[in-house]
Amino acid sequence: MGRKILLDKINVPGIKTYEVYRREGGYSSVEKALKSLSPDEVVEEVKTSGLRGRGGAGFPVGMKWSFIDKKSGNPRHLVCNADESEPGTFKDRYLMEYIPHLLIEGMIVSSYALGANLSYIYIRGEYMWVYKTLERAIAEAKAAGWLGKNILGTGYDLEVHVQIGGGAYICGEETALIESLEGKRGNPRLKPPFPAVKGLWQNPTVVNNVESISAVPWIINNSGADYAAIGKERSTGTKLISASGNIKKPGVYEIELGLSVYEFMNSDEYCGGMETDRPLKALVPGGSSVPILPAHLIYKTANGDDRLMTYESLSDGGFATGSMLGSGGFIVYDDRACIVRNTWNFSRFYHHESCGQCTPCREGTGWLEKVLWRIENGEGREEDIELLWSIQSKIEGNTICPLGDAASWPVAAAIRHFRDEFEYHIRFPEKVKNRNHFVTEPFEKVKHLVVKQEI
Amino acid sequence: MKVTIDGQEIEVAPGTTILQAARMIGGESVPPAMCYYSKLEKTGGKCRCCLVEVTKGSDADPRPMPKLVASCVTGCMDGMEVASKSSERVTEARKAVTEFLLINHPLDCPVCDQAGECDLQNLSFEHGKAQSRFIEDKRTFEPENIGDKIQLHMNRCILCQRCVQVAEQLTDYRVHGVLNRGDHAQISTYVAAAIDNDFSGNMIDVCPVGALTDKTFRFKSRVWFNKPFNAHRNCENPECCGKATLWMFGNEIQRVTARKDIYHEVEDFICNTCRFDKKEVTDWVIEGPRKFEKDSVINQNNYTRPMEKVIMNTEKGILEGREQDRKKISMAQIPFNNQKKQ
């Protein structure tokens, strides 16, 4: 059994309520931090832990905290990013729904470290009932004296509120989230200035993912060094993985970073192997925007090393033969999946979620979707594969925010690893008319049709 | 601070952006800008036309910037080195952005009042391709009437959002904005309200394309058939400078615009009275003909160049064709039942 830090108490009956949570030792990190540590000592502890942002980018949390502008004297804010929307990712909702006080405890300690007196949790609009759960939990915490004025008699004041979104993936981008929190359209801002200098209402702001903030209480209760002892190399601690797709046991799992992909996929403690006897075809290891991996690159890297669940190992080989840990959205595909259709599906998602502010993303994501839709429906042309490659390469790196990159990478990886499937769609349009074409006749069986004939 | 753009050095004040520095140098290194407007705050960064490559961050931190940056919103650092025209990556990126801007653009230049003074035309001339790789249906929008002075053609819009900033910064009550999102984002009032206030007409001048045009000038003339004159009047509106360009056809003032500089930005904003209601020559003090760019379309009808009489030297009998050809297709020489004979 792997070590559990976030989900240790998840099965305790009634852990959702304040009484049970407190009885199980909840809020002790607030007592420890506020009474015995200075804000800078809390920051140091988190730096030592090596905790990396769990929202997808993997930026060290302690480092991010140390960038916040304390000199200007403007009020500072901590904003928790609970706008979980990356396809394949549903871990934050699990934490907030079943153990909401853990996040609030983390919010208090983290706000204290940053010297913030007014903090927000921005949750996606579709999680309406979780929003209500958090509102109630905040009220309970406040009634018990963990929020408000002069917390525990230490002179530290803090208010935490939940803000609900309205349905926009782009608000998971930190500056778009801040715009949305200000009651505006979720258009990402131009950087610099970064939120650490000018964020919410032009005040210094730190935006952290739910899972990152929820890991802080354990780090304070134990120590940064203890946290850093878990995991492997620069991937310290534990990580929540949202497992979905064609596996036996989809769900949220907490793993120690460094676990092998093979074990995570096949052990009964985690995914429990494939859903049926259909073979594994592809894996998206970190949410829809990371490159898809074909079967031969899932358990082993291109060098033949074991592929591990770490930031480093999953990106081993770069974009040519690797992928990314991202937000931990682990989507497994068996051979019923059509990669062209799936890539179109992701493209439709990014097209739908593009904010429309900058040219390459606004125009390019729609173009990608249209071309992919044609190919998937048997109206593709040979030159469309090159066209797709070209469009994605012209979006990537030229946009205001990372959504453009996120829309490009899945297309690039699909063409790189599954080009023959695109060719099959183009050359045998009558065979792909039905959307379930690979359910009845998996690609393995028709692959020979697109093999180059050597004479 | 010292900045080098395409090998040309210049001293700039702190806070200067790369684009501003490039404009100080002038010439071919100046990146094209479709959304940035120096006279309006909070513009820029969106169209991505002005991307440049920073090959050296600064003297303090000489590392190059990994991604291309929008020059209009990126500040200069001391010792920074920038490649604009000289960078292949930049050229590629500008081509890419131009293609993206054009895929859904209607390309209806022959019936567009902006043609001839359109920044998108200029951009395509410089960075565009003769052929399109886009074979899908183009995006279209429902027409929306925003009053009797300004014509909105959403299909041509490139969402630079300059007009939104005009409403935000020059008027006290903005009634239009960007609605919807992604590639369906559009400039709209949502309720089909008239955009009508003293300075709304400036939306026309700041629009880089034909999305916002002057309804009082609609289909009156192609811009290159007009002769521009600088003129001024004592405007009653204290906010208005009263300095304008009159676009004349003979003695008729067909259109009034603000005066624009070499980057097609207005020098000063004018009020709607000057723009729409003062169309008599007697309303204005005419200062004289306005200079325009040598290589512009407007120059094609330049009255300072002697107009030579065009003589068409037609080859004799060109309409009849050559003698030997006429022979071949002569009906009389081909028997009626030709096929049967063979």
Added chain:
Amino acid sequence: MEHNQHKHYTQEINITPQLMERINELISHYPEGKQKSALLPVLHEVQDAHDNWLSIELQNKVAEILSIKPIEVYEVVTFYTMFNQRPIGKYMFEFCQTSPCCQRGVEDLMDYTCEKLGVKVGQPTPDMMFEVRGVECLGACGYAPMMQLGDFFQEHLTKEKIDQLIDDCKAGKITLHDK
């Protein structure tokens, strides 16, 4: 995409004292002068109290309450997918149709539901009781196929579960909002 935006729908506006109290509470979450920040939560509350959609008049009312320009409300309402600009079916079945749900057969379930209700995606039933919509990832990929109904998620869907849900809706057994 909805192109019938220009059709004008009307609705009766009723900002009850309880609703106003909740709005004021939401506004109190933000510093003085930053009341615009409450726009999204306020729109949700107002929409929930008005048959799940926001007419132009209702949006103007929200602008008035928050002392902002109407265009600032329109800009936001049209940006986010959860705000409806026309009358919608009372029970809106919003199926997640992103990859992991497709992998678990959501497309077949959508077809089944549409056929059963006799509607197309995005069209309410004539009695305005039901509507089927396809939406992008709802963040429940491990419990696919799934959909949103009101404030809640319905997960691990099957044809039988959908039959049951439709019956429950007709019998008035489904709670839409968690108030």
